[in-house]
Amino acid sequence: MSEEYGVESVDIAVKSSDQSALRRPLGLGPRIVAVGGGKGGIGKSIIVANMGMILAGRGRKVVLVDADLGGANLHTCLGIEPPERTLGDFVERRVTSLENCIQTVDGVSIGLISGARDSLNAAHPKFHQKLRLLQHLRRLDADLVLLDLGAGTSFNTIDFFIHADESLAVALPEPGAIENLYRFLKTAFYRSLKRATADDDIARLIDMAMEQRPGRPIPTPADLLNEVAKTDKERSQQLLLRMQQFKPRILLNRTRNFSDVELGYAIQKACYHYFGTGFDFAGFLSDAAEVSESTKRRYSVTASHPHSQFIRQLKAICFRLFTDA
Amino acid sequence: MLNTNMVTESPFRENLYEILSVERTATIAEIEQAFQKAKLVFLGEHDALYTLFDDGAKQAVWAKIELAYRILRDTARRQRYDRQLSEGAMPPIDELQRWLDEGVVRADGMSELQFDRRGQRQGESSAVNRASRAVRGKTLSQTLVERLKDPALLGGEFLKLVREDYGVTLDEIASETRIGAAHLRFIESEQFHLLPAKAYVRGFVAQLVALLKLPKSMVEHYMSRYPPVD
Numbered sequence: 147m148s149e150e151y152g153v154e155s156v157d158i159a160v161k162s163s164d165q166s167a168l169r170r171p172l173g174l175g176p177r178i179v180a181v182g183g184g185k186g187g188i189g190k191s192i193i194v195a196n197m198g199m200i201l202a203g204r205g206r207k208v209v210l211v212d213a214d215l216g217g218a219n220l221h222t223c224l225g226i227e228p229p230e231r232t233l234g235d236f237v238e239r240r241v242t243s244l245e246n247c248i249q250t251v252d253g254v255s256i257g258l259i260s261g262a263r264d265s266l267n268a269a270h271p272k273f274h275q276k277l278r279l280l281q282h283l284r285r286l287d288a289d290l291v292l293l294d295l296g297a298g299t300s301f302n303t304i305d306f307f308i309h310a311d312e313s314l315a316v317a318l319p320e321p322g323a324i325e326n327l328y329r330f331l332k333t334a335f336y337r338s339l340k341r342a343t344a345d346d347d348i349a350r351l352i353d354m355a356m357e358q359r360p361g362r363p364i365p366t367p368a369d370l371l372n373e374v375a376k377t378d379k380e381r382s383q384q385l386l387l388r389m390q391q392f393k394p395r396i397l398l399n400r401t402r403n404f405s406d407v408e409l410g411y412a413i414q415k416a417c418y419h420y421f422g423t424g425f426d427f428a429g430f431l432s433d434a435a436e437v438s439e440s441t442k443r444r445y446s447v448t449a450s451h452p453h454s455q456f457i458r459q460l461k462a463i464c465f466r467l468f469t470d471a
Numbered sequence: 472m473l474n475t476n477m478v479t480e481s482p483f484r485e486n487l488y489e490i491l492s493v494e495r496t497a498t499i500a501e502i503e504q505a506f507q508k509a510k511l512v513f514l515g516e517h518d519a520l521y522t523l524f525d526d527g528a529k530q531a532v533w534a535k536i537e538l539a540y541r542i543l544r545d546t547a548r549r550q551r552y553d554r555q556l557s558e559g560a561m562p563p564i565d566e567l568q569r570w571l572d573e574g575v576v577r578a579d580g581m582s583e584l585q586f587d588r589r590g591q592r593q594g595e596s597s598a599v600n601r602a603s604r605a606v607r608g609k610t611l612s613q614t615l616v617e618r619l620k621d622p623a624l625l626g627g628e629f630l631k632l633v634r635e636d637y638g639v640t641l642d643e644i645a646s647e648t649r650i651g652a653a654h655l656r657f658i659e660s661e662q663f664h665l666l667p668a669k670a671y672v673r674g675f676v677a678q679l680v681a682l683l684k685l686p687k688s689m690v691e692h693y694m695s696r697y698p699p700v701d
Contacts, residue, residue: 164594308656324518324522368483375482386482409518412512415512415519416512416519422482
């Protein structure tokens with residue numbers, strides 16, 4: 147989590163001036179959707195690929211970005227070869243325009259910017275590189291940009307997650323995956339709070355809250371608020387408003403039965419009482435043989451099983467989230 | 472030290488409807504349903520809480536949910552709460568807790584008892600708070616406080632002695648906590664094979680321990696009396 151300490155000064159510099167560049171200009175540019183979640187192998191890439199296919203099929207111009215630098219496999223989920231030019235080329239300025247990295251997928255209006263074939267160096271872009279990438283993504287000629295984030299809770303992943311217009315956190319109905327989801331959400335939550343605060347005292351308290359060891363001084367966001375309120379009620383109120391702007395959506399993948407679905411709602415409830423802000427439960431996707439089968443054969447599920455339950459559920463989710471995109 | 476079942480003020484400043492995640496216009500049935508759902512999550516050991524809440528934090532949330540339920544489920548209290556809310560006031564937690572004790576007299580002079588729909592089931596509503604009312608303000612007899620020092624004695628029989636010391640009946644506890652009287656009896660007699668899954672029992676015992684103003688550690692002492700699993 148500390149790989150970025152070298153660029154903290156850059157962080158502070160952009161806080162005031164460039165923060166607006168991270169936000170979507172009203173009515174302009176594509177809507178950026180980040181799909182993350184703490185664990186690998188929970189179906190992020192499959193979801194992104196098939197969401198892209200569904201939205202493209204509905205006439206949207208979609209660009210998929212495999213932001214899992216170093217672990218890219220989105221092309222496989224789409225059933226195409228890894229592209230020539232990649233995100234890494236852009237990050238390391240071997241190409242100047244992101245448009246040059248887009249590989250089109252046959253027959254549909256999907257572009258893919260892949261992280262495949264990248265050197266392992268590119269897996270850790272510095273903050274200003276991420277900022278540049280986000281700015282360029284906002285200039286792409288598209289309705290929607292879907293970001294497939296890497297596994298883990300490093301700031302590489304988290305920064306894209308918190309600066310997207312829409313953030314989806316994927317989880318599986320298993321204790322280990324839920325634990326990872328929570329770690330991911332906690333990191334994103336505190337990271338976004340910290341990036342939004344200019345107050346050193348609060349930043350220090352947030353750092354304390356981010357510690358994960360047992361017996362830590364500030365175990366929950368509620369404790370953080372109480373701690374800030376001890377010295378300044380006003381600032382605690384402002385912090386609360388900040389917290390309430392953190393609104394990721396949770397998507398439960400590979401559900402097998404009704405109790406798995408119930409678990410999704412329980413997660414939502416638990417998060418509400420932990421983070422003090424209501425997360426939307428985007429929906430659930432059933433565990434289905436055709437999904438793994440399609441992946442093994444390197445087809446997208448949308449192409450091979452267009453009427454499967456998985457695709458029907460994903461369509462419903464897309465419809466709900468992106469009616470206005 | 473004995474802890475009390477007090478709800479602390481939440482820094483999130485949610486209103487009671489938000490705590491239960493229901494609309495301001497929710498029907499009694501919706502409130503009931505929301506409460507039962509929350510109960511499944513926060514009473515027991517739900518997977519969704521894993522690594523998010525420790526026992527203390529979980530109990531704090533549960534206490535909050537219970538308070539919200541007991542205010543909103545009661546028509547007179549809910550009206551009083553709504554009135555304050557629509558005036559832009561957010562009654563502090565300790566005030567809400569007082570409401571539960573005092574019994575609200577409605578504007579038309581009808582008593583809360585007459586108005587409360589739970590009155591349909593004879594006598595139940597009058598017993599709603601009787602258990603905590605009986606416990607409030609009382610202290611445990613010295614012999615029982617002494618017994619607390621010896622973990623080996625902290626089982627079902629001890630819970631029964633404490634309950635009797637406060638002069639509370641099982642039915643009073645049952646109607647207040649909504650734990651079945653039979654379950655309470657089995658908890659006291661340690662007839663584990665007649666009780667539901669361990670996780671639920673832990674939740675029941677936690678509620679009982681809080682109601683009887685016993686230290687939280689009592690829950691674990693009690694649970695350790697379960698026969699070892701082979």
